[in-house]
Amino acid sequence: MKKTRFTETQIVKAIQEHENGRDAKELCRELGVSTAAFYKWRQRYGGLDVAELKRVKELEDENNRLKRMYANLSLVHEALKDAMAKKAVTPDEKGSLVTHMVQEHGVSQRQACKTVSLPRSNVQYKRKPKQDEPVIDQLKELVDKHPAIGFWQSYYRIRRKGFNWNHKKVYRVYTELKLNIRRRYKKRLPARVKQALYQPAALNEVWSIDFMSDTLWDGRRFRLLNIIDDYNREVLHIETDLSLPTLRLIRVLEYLKEFRGLPQIIRVDNGPEFISHRLDMWCKEHKINLAFIQPGKPMQNGFVERCNGNIRKELLNAYVFNNLNDVREKAEEWRKDYNCSRPHQALGFVPPVEFI
Numbered sequence: 001m002k003k004t005r006f007t008e009t010q011i012v013k014a015i016q017e018h019e020n021g022r023d024a025k026e027l028c029r030e031l032g033v034s035t036a037a038f039y040k041w042r043q044r045y046g047g048l049d050v051a052e053l054k055r056v057k058e059l060e061d062e063n064n065r066l067k068r069m070y071a072n073l074s075l076v077h078e079a080l081k082d083a084m085a086k087k088a089v090t091p092d093e094k095g096s097l098v099t100h101m102v103q104e105h106g107v108s109q110r111q112a113c114k115t116v117s118l119p120r121s122n123v124q125y126k127r128k129p130k131q132d133e134p135v136i137d138q139l140k141e142l143v144d145k146h147p148a149i150g151f152w153q154s155y156y157r158i159r160r161k162g163f164n165w166n167h168k169k170v171y172r173v174y175t176e177l178k179l180n181i182r183r184r185y186k187k188r189l190p191a192r193v194k195q196a197l198y199q200p201a202a203l204n205e206v207w208s209i210d211f212m213s214d215t216l217w218d219g220r221r222f223r224l225l226n227i228i229d230d231y232n233r234e235v236l237h238i239e240t241d242l243s244l245p246t247l248r249l250i251r252v253l254e255y256l257k258e259f260r261g262l263p264q265i266i267r268v269d270n271g272p273e274f275i276s277h278r279l280d281m282w283c284k285e286h287k288i289n290l291a292f293i294q295p296g297k298p299m300q301n302g303f304v305e306r307c308n309g310n311i312r313k314e315l316l317n318a319y320v321f322n323n324l325n326d327v328r329e330k331a332e333e334w335r336k337d338y339n340c341s342r343p344h345q346a347l348g349f350v351p352p353v354e355f356i
Contacts, residue, residue, distance in 0.1 A: 006031070011041050094118040135165060135173045143179060151180065197302050198265075199230070203356075206230040206291075207263040208304035211244065211271060214316045222324060224331065225252060226311065230267070230303045234339050234352035236260060238311075238331045240324060246276040253282075267291045267301055310338070 006014075014031060018024055018038075028038050094116045101112040113120045138161070142154050149157075155170050174180060200206040212224040225239035225248075239252050253262070266288055268274040274292070283290050293300035315334045321327045343349040 006033075014038075015041060091118065091122050095123050098123050132173050132176075134163070135170060136177065138163065139170075139174060139177060139179065154179075197300060198267075201231070203229060203231050204261050204263045206265045206267060207236070208267045208301055209249070209274070210269065210301065210304045210308060211273070212308055212311065212316070214321075216324075216327075217320055217322050222321075222327060224311070224327075225249060226304060226307060227252070227256070228304050228307050229263075229352075232347065232352040232355040233303060233307065233344055235307060235335045238335055240327045240331055242324070244273070246273045246278050249273055250279060250282050257286075262286055262288060265289045265291050267293065267304075269293050269298065269301060270295050 014027055018027055024035060024038055028035050031038075095118065097116055098109065098112040098118060101107045101115070102109055107115075109123060110120060113123060135158075138158050139154060142149065142157055146153070151171060151174050154174065155167055158165065158170065198206060206229075207227055208230055209225070209227050212226065213221055214224070215221050220242065222240060222242050223244045225237070225244050227236045227238075228234060229236055236256055237252055239248065241248070256262070266283065268290060270292055273279070274290070280290065298305050311331075311334070315330060319326075319330055321330070339352050341351055344352060344355070347355040
C-alpha cells in the first residue's frame with residue numbers, strides 16, 4: 001500500500017470538517033489531494049473520531065504482536081520437540097543444543113538461550129587456543145633427562161631457566177601429558193661391550209652365575225642360584241630359597257672362598273642382584289672383575305645357560321617338590337651326580353671333577 005503524507009489523525013479531522021458542512025472540493029484544494037483520494041478516506045475512516053482511531057491502532061498493534069509471539073513460540077516448541085532426545089546438562093551440551101536450534105529451526109540465539117537457560121555470553125564466547133608448546137617442550141626435556149623427578153622439581157627447574165609461567169598452568173600441562181601418573185622408567189645401565197665367550201685355561205679363572213625359578217606344589221615360587229666354574233663346567237653350588245637378594249649371593253661367595261677360593265672373573269647378566277652396589281664393592285675388595293653380558297644376549301653366558309637347561313630338564317621338570325628342603329636335597333643329589341658321574345661331551349665324555 002502506497003504511503004500517504006498525511007497522518008491518520010489529520011485525515012480523520014479533515015473528514016470531520018466535511019461532515020460539519022465544509023465543502024469537499026475546498027478541503028481537497030487546501031490539502032492538495034484529489035477528490036477520489038478524499039472519498040477513499042471517507043470509505044475507510046468515516047464515522048471515526050481520533051480516540052476511536054487510536055484505539056483501533058492499538059488493537060492492530062496488539063494483534064500483530066500476538067501473532068509474532070505465537071509464531072515464535074511455535075518455532076521454539078518445534079525446535080524443542082526436535083531436541084528433546086538430546087538431554088543437555090553441561091554448558092557445552094546446552095551450547096550445542098542452542099546451535100542446533102538456531103541452524104536447523106531458525107530460532108534466534110536469544111530465544112534459544114532463554115529456552116535452555118544458558119547465558120548468551122557462553123554461546124558467543126570464542127575460546128582462545130592455548131599456547132602450551134613451550135611448556136610441553138620444557139617438561140618433556142626435563143622428564144627425558146630426569147625421569148624420576150616430580151612436578152615441583154620440574155616447576156622450579158623451569159623457573160630457574162627464566163620462564164615465569166604460573167604453577168597452575170605448568171601443572172595443567174603436566175597432567176595433560178600424564179606425567180603425574182607413576183612412571184616405571186627403565187633403569188639405565190652402563191654400555192655393555194660384546195665379548196667372545198672366554199674359555200679359561202685353569203680352575204678359578206672364570207665363574208659364571210645365574211638365577212632360575214620354579215614353583216612348589218602349593219604354588220609358592222622359589223629361586224635357584226647356580227654357580228659354575230667355566231674351566232671344567234663344575235657346578236660349585238646351588239643355593240635355593242624363596243628370595244635370594246644380593247646379600248645372600250655375597251654370603252654364598254664367602255662360603256665358597258673358604259674351601260674353593262675365589263675367581264679372577266665372574267660372568268653375570270644384568271639382573272638387579274648383579275648390578276647392586278654392594279656386590280660391586282665386594283668384588284673390588286677381593287679384586288674380582290665383574291664381566292657383564294649385553295642385555296638380551298643370554299648366550300654370551302653360554303656355559304651357565306647350558307647348565308641351567310640341564311637343571312631344568314633333569315631336576316625341576318622331573319620332580320614335584322613339596323617344600324624347600326625337598327628342593328635342596330634333590331638339588332644337592334643332582335649336583336654331586338653331575339660333577340662326579342655324568343659324562344660331559346665338551347670335556348671328552350668325562351665328569352667335571354676328573355677334568356683337571
